Amino acid sequence: MSLKAVKIPLWITPITLVAKIYLQGILFFTIFRFLFLILNWSQVSQIENNKFYTLLCSFSIGWRFDTVVSTYILAIPTLIFLSTYHFHTTKKFAIYFLYLFCALIFPLTFLISAADIPYYEQFGNRFNTMAFTWLDNPKFVIGMILGEVRYWIFAIPLIGFIWFWIRIMMRQKKRQLRYLSEVLDVKISVKQAIYYALSSLFLIAIMFLGMRGRIEKKSPIRIGTAFFSNYNFPNQMALNPSFTLLRSWLDDLNDENKLLSLIDDNVALLELQKQLNITQVIPNESPIARQITDSVVSSKPNVILVIMESMSAAKMKKYGNPLNLTPNLERLGPNGYFFNNIYTAGIHTYNGIFSTLYSFPALLKKHPMNEFPTPIYTGLPGILKENGYNTTFFLTHDDQFDNMGGFLKANHFDQIISQKDYPSKEVLSTLGVPDHFMFEFAIQEISKKQFSKKPFFAAFMTGSDHGPYIIPSNISFKAKTSDTKTAIVEYADWAIGHLIELAKKQSWYNNTIFIFVADHGYSGNSPYEISLDYHHTPFIIYSPKYIPIGKEFNQIGLQIDVSPTVLGLMHINYTNNTPGINLLKESRKYATFSSDDKIGCINDSMFSIIRPDKSMGLYRYKEKSTADILFKNKSLADSMKTYSYSLLQVSQWLIKNKYTSQIGKKLP
DSSP states (O other), X not given: OOOOOOOOOGGGSHHHHHHHHHHHHHHHHHHHHHHHHHHTGGGGGGOOSOHHHHHHHHHHHHHHHXXXXXXXXXXXXXXXXXXXXXXXXXXXXXXXXXXXXXXXXXXXXHHHHHHHXXXXXXXXXXXXXXXGTTTTOHHHHHHHHHTOHHHHHHHHHHHHHHXXXXXXXXXXXXXXXXXXXXXXXXXXXXXXXXXXXXXXXXXXXXXHHHHHOSXXXXXXXXXXXXXXXXXXXXXXXXXXXXXXXXXXXXXXXXXXXXXXXXXXXXXXXXXXXXXXXXXXXXXXXOTTOEEEOOXXXXXXXXXXXXXXXXXXXGGSGGGTOTTOOOHHHHTTGGGEEEEEEXXXXXXXXXXXXHHHHHXXXXXXXXXXXXOSSOXXXXXXXXXXXXXXXXXXXXXXXXXXXXXXHHHHHHTTOSXXXXXXXXXXXXOOBTTBSOHHHHHHHHHHHHHHHGGGTOOEEEEEEOOSSSSSOOOOSSSXXXXXXXXXXXXXXXXXXXXXXXXXXXXXXXXXXXXXXXXXXXXXXXOXXXXXXXXXXXXXXXXXXXXXXXXXXXXXXXXXXXXXXXXXXXXXXXXXXXXXXXXXXXXXXXXXXXXXXXXXXXXXXEOSSEEEEEOTTSOEEEEEGGGTOOXXXXXXXXXXXXXXXXXXXXXXXXXXXXXXXXXXXXXXXXXX
């Protein structure tokens, strides 16, 4: 066969091959974004005006994020393809590598997109590295996922989705190889060689632009680019979960992010001392230590603390829910203190347990109970133990999850009762036994301890109001609502009532203080990128003996204030070496909390959000307004930022320098 110059068809050139894979990837990402929209359709209602246009903008910006992810994936195979395709001996390798690489890597992003949908439903955030804080408990997590039927809805189509993508890549590879065999020995003209060189340079330039995500010189695309509107949902929908995962991973690797560097330590310390009204530092103790003394001698009442899984204040009729899901909690009023404006430290169970018991806030993306060596705190269990109390922690499931057992055992709990202690027939899922059975089992254990004539502190972490949702069938409870998600709230509340009724039959009931607070709430239909429903928690102290007449408190407070408030009610003398305060005697200017990598701060009318890139938003949350009024209220926003930064920065400093026991080490 004589060699002659021929014109290779346009569709075989590098730019068209890569462009075709790119467009196919964008199509798949767009399908996932449509699924995200459909499965969260109820949140579209938060968009008050121009819904179609806003959603269209969300898809448009989403295309930019999808482009960034796609071009990052395509960068390596494209460079290798361009450097090998033009050589006679490596043409086949170039095609093989391009399609096999894309066939393997793109499905990983599809898997992340599928996992992101239930993740967003649970946490109100797009997929990020916080999803992997449970990797040290894979058996527990897999069991929880497999036990939730909703997740199967995503898993089964995903397998077909990935199979379809791989098949497309393999068919295109086969087609290109077949064509290549026909033209492998054809001589390329100089003109065509120049064309391929120019097209390759053009492709590299386009890829670079795609990886930046924007043409502005100052900065490439950021997560903040997605926040184009006043409405949280379309902003969140614009993000690509592979992008948010990669971005959070890179942030975790950044040395500056390993420890908080929000504000100078000394400036923060002075600010926090001012917040806590500290005018004189106690010698040889931490700089925020306060000696708490009470003229009333404590009668050492028993204490039962129930940390309720996902029990947002938004689930209660008292705070506006029309379904009357929590009648048992709400009827504690005549003998209860109701704190109406309390906010959880974070959005994870480990945040709730840690902050409620030990009065330290959630330090953004840090897992406080999973550090080595295990830090030692005092908190409520330590102070009560020093005062002669038995201390026991009850939970429904495996105590190794989130390192709960190891951490709590090292931090002043005499005993951890968990799934291993219950009859195996009562274990219904990976979340262990249902709430009511844990309470029944605990009442028996508590009554045994009463033989020692020592007061007791029993802390509970419920589990039923977390997927997989299982309502026991062998009890008298009957839900009034048909939706599983609301029925499980009814059951969780019924179990609380069951605990109170069982306790009333015990000799120790009259001398017991009951405390109820959530570990966190749920994402709900939030107009903001931090859901207040995820942080607004009921905080109830109930005791017919110690609270003969109920009372409501409307001041702003935090989960870290639970322990000092309870200790104040008990008239116990101790050294408060935490940023928590006694809400019966003290007050806060603001409440600040963490939502993984974001910080929220509120007062009685304003809600500020501080994002990872330090940008801020300020909103009138009582009016549910999504209009950002930051620049009209800059001094207030700065005050909130300083308050929040100081609380978190000093807390980190105290932990780092081991000022977490009741009496800290001597200052250097």
